[in-house]
Amino acid sequence: MGVQEPYPVDVDAIREDYPILQRKVGGDISTPGEHDDDTVPLVYLDNAATSHTPKQVVEAIVDYYYGYNSNVHRGIHSLSQEASVAYENAHDRVAEFVGASGGREELVFTKNTTESMNLVAYAWGLNELEPGDSVVLTQMEHHASLVTWQQIAKKTGAEVRFIRVTDDGRLDMEHAKELIDDSTKMVSVVHVSNTLGTINPVSELADMAHEVGAYIFVDGAQSAPTRPVDVEAIDADFFAFSGHKMCGPTGIGALYGKRDILEEMDPYLYGGEMIRRVTFEDSTWEDLPWKFEAGTPPIAQGIGFGAAVDYLDDIGMENVQAHEELLAEYAYDRLSEFDDIEIYGPPGDDRGGLVAFNLDGVHAHDLSSILNEQGVAIRAGDHCTQPLHEVLGAAASTRASFYIYNTTEEIDTLVEGLEVARDLFA
Structure with a gap:
């Protein structure tokens, strides 16, 4: 079957950048990457969990380790200077990628979106929230947002409210208007739902938050990899995303924050790198963004992140x-x-580039196992959205998610695998 029209990108050329897409799966998996009986071509449809990494990004990381591996901001020697410049430039490139005109001073490197969320929740929320305040989330939030603000609310006495999801998988914006009021101090919303594929009206929510003097935190884990993002056009106070979902390495993410807000916040972690001066009595902090990057940072990953946004x-x-x-x-x-x-x-x-579904009479985990035998890699489970699945009336779901190297022929292979599962459970 497949598509009858040209793709918006040169898929064949892009796939050449990903050697892993040429492998087959199956057989003995006791030694990762070494299979004696590989017979089924890989169809990778689990990109919302993590994307693959192109040769260009891997080469940028190798160049660092082979050419100028050193700690940053701690040495006068050439290697440290080169590493520091590359790491700082990576901040600027990633900031530019999401439309942050303030550059590195508004862009903190973290491990991932989850750590970015925790940074704001602890560095801002723990100090600013109190009984009588509210934090407004949505029923489709990832656990990274829901659990984090839930636990901060328990510590501070604040209330957590949830904007309803409609039957067609969208936010009930009338309900949002009811929940976001003068007590609201933070609105935290996922930009693109990792389960429903819903693209939320974050600019409208930002306006609603700012009208009552609240901040808005946008979870961009599924949007930054898949569509143009301009944090200033959205008017986001905070925006978080992860490198491993957008052609970058694991262990690196980013938090954008408006400079004036970041300057007012205390650090989240303490130690080396983030200090300006230390005495036995007190300490002062480094400038942005370094005051939020305690210890030796993820240098290679940061450089790889910069290469990934260049690639995209x-x-x-x-x-x-x-x-x-x-x-x-x-x-x-x-x-x-x-x-x-x-x-x-x-x-x-x-919708965004994913589809979550269930096949009648087949549990999502069983379906995933059957599809794996056909070479199709998908996600099965609650996708870190257990409360949303309760709303949907489903214990779990199967999710296929797509990226720049996928084709409609691979989706046909997915459908063929579903027909196999249907026959097995008939």
Whole structure:
């Protein structure tokens, strides 16, 4: 089957950048990467969990380790100077990628989106929230947001409120208007739902938050990899995202924050690198962003992150978005052909590049196992959105998620695997 029109990106050329896409899966997996009986081509549809890493990014990391491996901001020698410049420039590149005109002073490197969320929750929320205050989330929040603010609220006495999700998988904006009031100090919302694929109106929510003097934190883990993002156009006070979902290495993420807010916040972690002066009685902090990057930072990962956004910019984020939308709509349409498949979230022409669904009579974990035998890698479970799955009335779901190197033919392979599962459980 497949698509009959040109893709928005050169998929064949892009796939050449990812050697892992040439491998086969199956057989003996006792030694990772070394399989004696590999017979099934890999169809990787688990990109919302983590994307693959192109050769260009791997080479940038190798160049660091082979050419100028050293700690940053701690040496006068050449290697340290080169590493420091590369690490600082990576901050600037990632800041530019999401439209942060303040550059590195508004862009903190973290481990991932989760750590970015915790940084703000502890460095700001623990100090600013008190009984009588409210934090407004949504029912579709990832656990990184929901659990973090839930626990901070327990420590501070603040209330957590949840904007309802409608039957078609969107936010109930009338309910949002009711919840966001003068007691609200923070609105934390996922930009693109990792389960429903819903693209939330974050600019509208930012306006609602700012009208009552609250901040807005946008979880961009699924949006920064897949579409153009301009944090200043959104008017986000905070925006978090992860490198490993956007062609970068694991162990690196970023927190954008408006400079004036970051300057007012105390550090989240203490120790080396983040201090300006220390005495036996007190300490003062380094300038932004370093006051939030305690200890030896993820230097190689940060450099790799910078290379990843270069790679994506070369493709063009408008093209990335168009390709994702094409695949999402194609997958939605193919899955909609079957009466025994329930798809969650908005229609196929109005969602991010993922589709979560269930096949009647087959548990998501069983379905994932059967698809794996066909070479298809998908996600099965609650996708770190257990409360949302309760709203959906599903214990778990199966999720296929797409990226720049995927094709409609691979979605056809997914559908063929579903037919195998249907026959096995008939």
